[in-house]
Amino acid sequence: MIGYILRRILQLLPVLFLASIGIWAMLYAVPGGPIGIILGENASPEQIAALRAELGLDRPVVIQYFDWLASVFRGDLGLSIHSREPVLALILHRLPATLQLAFAATIVAMLLGVPVAIISAMKPGSWLDRVLSGWSALALGVPTFWLGILLILLFAVNLRLLPSASVYAPLWSDPITALKSLILPALTLGVYVSGVLARFLRASLVSEMNMDYVRTARSKGLPERQIMRAHIIRNALLPFITIVGLQMATFIGGAVVTEAVFTYPGLGRLLIQAINTRDYPLIQGCIVVILVIYVLINLTVDVIYAYVDPRIEYR
Amino acid sequence: MNSLRFMVRTLRGLMSRPGPALSLMYLALVALTAAFADFLPIDPFKQDFVMMLEGPSASHWFGADELGRDILARVIYGARTSLVTAAGAVAIAAVIGVPMGLVAGFFGGWRDAVLMRIVDVMMALPAILFAMALIAVFGRSQGAALLAVGLTGVPGFARIVRAQVLTLRRRDFVVAVESFGGTSGYNMFRTILPNSWSQILVQVVVLSSVAILLEAALAFLGVGVPPPTPSWGEMLRTGKSYLYEAPYYAVLPGIALTLTILAFDTIGRGLARILENPRDVAAAGGPV
Numbered sequence: 001m002i003g004y005i006l007r008r009i010l011q012l013l014p015v016l017f018l019a020s021i022g023i024w025a026m027l028y029a030v031p032g033g034p035i036g037i038i039l040g041e042n043a044s045p046e047q048i049a050a051l052r053a054e055l056g057l058d059r060p061v062v063i064q065y066f067d068w069l070a071s072v073f074r075g076d077l078g079l080s081i082h083s084r085e086p087v088l089a090l091i092l093h094r095l096p097a098t099l100q101l102a103f104a105a106t107i108v109a110m111l112l113g114v115p116v117a118i119i120s121a122m123k124p125g126s127w128l129d130r131v132l133s134g135w136s137a138l139a140l141g142v143p144t145f146w147l148g149i150l151l152i153l154l155f156a157v158n159l160r161l162l163p164s165a166s167v168y169a170p171l172w173s174d175p176i177t178a179l180k181s182l183i184l185p186a187l188t189l190g191v192y193v194s195g196v197l198a199r200f201l202r203a204s205l206v207s208e209m210n211m212d213y214v215r216t217a218r219s220k221g222l223p224e225r226q227i228m229r230a231h232i233i234r235n236a237l238l239p240f241i242t243i244v245g246l247q248m249a250t251f252i253g254g255a256v257v258t259e260a261v262f263t264y265p266g267l268g269r270l271l272i273q274a275i276n277t278r279d280y281p282l283i284q285g286c287i288v289v290i291l292v293i294y295v296l297i298n299l300t301v302d303v304i305y306a307y308v309d310p311r312i313e314y315r
Numbered sequence: 316m317n318s319l320r321f322m323v324r325t326l327r328g329l330m331s332r333p334g335p336a337l338s339l340m341y342l343a344l345v346a347l348t349a350a351f352a353d354f355l356p357i358d359p360f361k362q363d364f365v366m367m368l369e370g371p372s373a374s375h376w377f378g379a380d381e382l383g384r385d386i387l388a389r390v391i392y393g394a395r396t397s398l399v400t401a402a403g404a405v406a407i408a409a410v411i412g413v414p415m416g417l418v419a420g421f422f423g424g425w426r427d428a429v430l431m432r433i434v435d436v437m438m439a440l441p442a443i444l445f446a447m448a449l450i451a452v453f454g455r456s457q458g459a460a461l462l463a464v465g466l467t468g469v470p471g472f473a474r475i476v477r478a479q480v481l482t483l484r485r486r487d488f489v490v491a492v493e494s495f496g497g498t499s500g501y502n503m504f505r506t507i508l509p510n511s512w513s514q515i516l517v518q519v520v521v522l523s524s525v526a527i528l529l530e531a532a533l534a535f536l537g538v539g540v541p542p543p544t545p546s547w548g549e550m551l552r553t554g555k556s557y558l559y560e561a562p563y564y565a566v567l568p569g570i571a572l573t574l575t576i577l578a579f580d581t582i583g584r585g586l587a588r589i590l591e592n593p594r595d596v597a598a599a600g601g602p603v
Contacts, residue, residue: 014432015432015435016439019436019439026448029452137577137580137581138577140580141524141573141580142573143528143531143535143569143572143573145532145535145551146565146569146572146573149558149565149569152558153558153562153565157559164558252444253441253442254441254443256447256536257443257532257535257536261555272447272536272537272538274451275447275450275451275538276537278451280451283448283451287440290440290441291440294439294440294441295439
């Protein structure tokens with residue numbers, strides 16, 4: 001098992017290496033390069049020369065890259081151009097809000113997606129199945145930012161039940177504010193993911209239902225509900241775990257848009273602010289952190305998958 | 316297969332199903348109004364300050380925006396932005412991704428390893444974040460939005476074409492061309508590629524739906540096609556600021572966007588079903 005994990009990490013290394021070069025090169029691809037970003041366009045040659053020496057830009061490119069990589073490993077992502085605060089601190093300040101949103105949205109997605117999949121897989125092709133499949137298609141097709149706007153129109157503008165702009169409050173210290181602020185964003189993000197979950201779980205349930213062991217169970221006279229619960233769902237859960245895990249990772253992308261709808265103070269909003277103010281060290285830092293989270297989630301999914309399914313070889 | 320007959324039969328297959336048929340008709344309507352918008356009595360830029368944020372009326376069927384511009388006119392011209400960006404982005408994705416997949420699958424070895432690692436890197440971030448990172452570097456412009464959305468589509472094409480090449484690579488007709496002295500280029504582009512069109516076509520349609528969503532999302536986040544060019548995402552972004560004053564503002568652009576995305580998705584899934592099962596097409600189009 002440990003060998004398997006190590007091998008998966010080894011396979012990730014070239015991808016991470018190439019990605020890190022891409023992220024590092026970002027600053028150099030911007031017109032004006034790192035100097036232009038910090039000093040602007042109207043800097044004197046002396047200032048430029050001084051900064052070049054200070055930042056070490058007169059050294060060979062390869063050394064500059066590895067120097068940057070080493071500082072990333074030390075947790076040093078540089079200083080934000082605008083606030084002059086360490087990038088990592090700014091990101092860590094916002095991260096809990098995004099994680100809380102992702103967690104709440106996962107729960108919504110499971111609550112909506114799993115029953116839909118099971119009910120439609122009971123009788124594939126029935127009218128109920130078609131209606132529910134239509135619902136999944138709709139959940140996938142409606143852009144999250146429009147759904148969010150509609151939810152605000154209904155619950156904030158018309159019914160005045162929930163706030164239209166969300167704040168972040170930790171769930172454990174201020175649960176009421178946290179829930180009020182989380183319901184709409186979590187619903188917005190969760191509905192989309194529930195569509196993905198429902199589609200995949202239904203497909204994997206239906207394919208399991210045609211297996212021989214199900215026919216055997218049926219010929220033994222087991223009731224349908226028990227076959228579903230004890231046999232089909234158990235086996236269909238394996239591919240499902242992967243999908244849930246991968247969706248957790250894309251949550252980060254969806255969260256950026258959802259946070260913008262509800263002006264929710266998470267990592268996504270930080271990234272958008274950074275792009276709008278051309279705060280490149282902060283942009284770079286956000287992308288590094290998101291990449292690391294994304295890769296870690298995918299790795300964890302692989303490991304859980306291998307752990308749950310003994311058919312996967314660890315060697 | 317005769318390509319014209321193939322097209323007619325595929326189209327008939329799509330039209331024989333209610334979902335794809337409705338979707339095709341809707342997209343045709345959107346594309347036609349967008350293409351001939353200049354001949355319609357509408358102006359997406361004319362400001363009518365008296366009507367600012369007013370609701371639906373005889374002069375503005377779907378109301379007017381914060382500068383008194385006609386919302387319906389801006390939705391129609393916004394369709395142009397969406398469709399043109401989608402078409403351009405899909406073209407960029409195909410032009411880069413298809414040759415990548417062909418070379419990776421055909422030669423295998425180090426070329427495959429290098430190209431597929433590049434694809435992995437492009438997929439190491441969610442598409443929207445990858446596109447945002449690219450726009451952060453290029454600066455915000457119509458071209459940057461197009462290129463960013465296009466590049467996020469490259470991995471899809473590369474992977475699908477590569478998988479298709481791998482299934483065709485050892486087939487008799489490919490080996491035959493090789494043994495007659497056909498060059499690798501000839502084999503890839505004249506033998507394998509023509510046999511991969513249906514997979515590529517499905518990917519084109521599916522990616523169009525994704526590209527339209529991404530373009531709108533970027534505009535909504537304020538990093539897409541810059542104003543004053545009308546765009547659905549930008550309209551939703553502005554509409555969100557006036558939810559209390561003008562609740563109808565975001566409705567029409569949202570409906571247009573959602574229906575367009577759903578239509579491309581429905582057609583894509585219908586196509587996949589038809590093309591994977593050629594008998595289905597034949598049955599729909601009568602005996603061949």
